[in-house]
Amino acid sequence: MTADTATDVFEDHRPLLLGVAYRMLGRVADAEDVVQDAWLRWSAADRADVREPRAYLVRVATRLALDRLARIKARNEAYVGPWLPEPYVTHFGDTVQDSAEQAVLADSVSLAVLVVLESLSPLERAVFVLREAFGYPYAEIAAVLDRTEPAVRQLAGRARRHVEERRPRYDVDPVQRRELTERFLAAAAEGDLEGLMALLAPDARLVGDSGGKAKAPLRVLQSADHVGRFLLGAARKGVQDPSFRFLEVNGGLAVLILSGDKPDAVFQLDVAEGRVQAVYVIRNPDKLRTLTV
Numbered sequence: 055m056t057a058d059t060a061t062d063v064f065e066d067h068r069p070l071l072l073g074v075a076y077r078m079l080g081r082v083a084d085a086e087d088v089v090q091d092a093w094l095r096w097s098a099a100d101r102a103d104v105r106e107p108r109a110y111l112v113r114v115a116t117r118l119a120l121d122r123l124a125r126i127k128a129r130n131e132a133y134v135g136p137w138l139p140e141p142y143v144t145h146f147g148d149t150v151q152d153s154a155e156q157a158v159l160a161d162s163v164s165l166a167v168l169v170v171l172e173s174l175s176p177l178e179r180a181v182f183v184l185r186e187a188f189g190y191p192y193a194e195i196a197a198v199l200d201r202t203e204p205a206v207r208q209l210a211g212r213a214r215r216h217v218e219e220r221r222p223r224y225d226v227d228p229v230q231r232r233e234l235t236e237r238f239l240a241a242a243a244e245g246d247l248e249g250l251m252a253l254l255a256p257d258a259r260l261v262g263d264s265g266g267k268a269k270a271p272l273r274v275l276q277s278a279d280h281v282g283r284f285l286l287g288a289a290r291k292g293v294q295d296p297s298f299r300f301l302e303v304n305g306g307l308a309v310l311i312l313s314g315d316k317p318d319a320v321f322q323l324d325v326a327e328g329r330v331q332a333v334y335v336i337r338n339p340d341k342l343r344t345l346t347v
Contacts, residue, residue: 063107064096070108070188071115073163077183078119078176079126080139080168082344088118112190113198116180123176130172134266136274138334139168140341141303141320160305162187165334166324168304169261170220177201178213185210186217224324224331231307231325232300238323238330239298239309242289247282254278255329260285265338268319281333293318301345310345317342 071092075085092115104110130137142163161167162183171179180199184190192210196203225231234253241249260281262270269288275281293313301310308322320342324332336342 135272138263182213250282260333268337
């Protein structure tokens with residue numbers, strides 16, 4: 055394999071490696087570092103002995119992500135306020151033709167699921183990502199992790215039960231989500247508390263991630279009344295020279311709020327049965343750096 059061919063092979067697999075690393079780590083910068091380290095390992099490897107580049111690269115990226123995950127968990131333990139994953143711009147509709155595969159990929163990278171994955175052990179998280187998001191056979195996952203296939207099946211079952219018990223339920227109809235998001239924006243901008251309350255489920259919650267570096271609730275807000283009143287207060291204070299853009303983040307519609315030409319916040323709604331079940335607001339400036347207008 056020539057150097058040029060090796061580069062082409064790696065670039066063909068880069069989206070897969072980034073997808074695996076991001077789902078395991080929840081942070082774009084860390085995932086990109088893992089991919090870069092995987093490239094260094096690949097470029098220095100004796101590729102004559104590599105019969106299956108995809109398997110080799112996924113193995114390397116997964117191992118690197120596991121090593122990094124311990125450091126990230128220690129960092130998150132000292133995090134100020136609720137933690138949410140760094141927004142990850144996705145375009146599954148542009149890159150994946152099969153609608154069922156799109157739904158699986160979008161769900162596996164959703165904010166709600168990634169928050170639940172934080173409570174898994176590193177090995178459970180790796181198995182869940184490889185199995186549920188990318189459909190890897192148990193035997194291949196066992197080879198990646200140097201575990202027996204029965205052990206991997208046990209890890210997979212435990213992780214799947216944990217996620218199913220804790221993941222919020224929401225609808226994925228993009229048309230409905232877009233309509234509710236637009237109505238939600240309008241009600242907040244107009245100071246229409248009654249309109250907001252009509253859109254919020256009674257037990258709606260708001261999760262705000264600022265990392266202590268911007269204004270956001272330092273605890274999860276529970277109930278439509280608390281969420282609605284907070285959002286109206288935030289809308290009244292506003293941002294300087296505001297504008298917004300719709301974009302696909304973590305597999306679903308989100309709104310990027312700009313102050314001038316700088317990202318100020320990203321918010322996304324979880325919708326079920328025609329009502330807003332959860333509002334995610336990310337304001338930590340460190341997590342908005344990768345977003346471009």
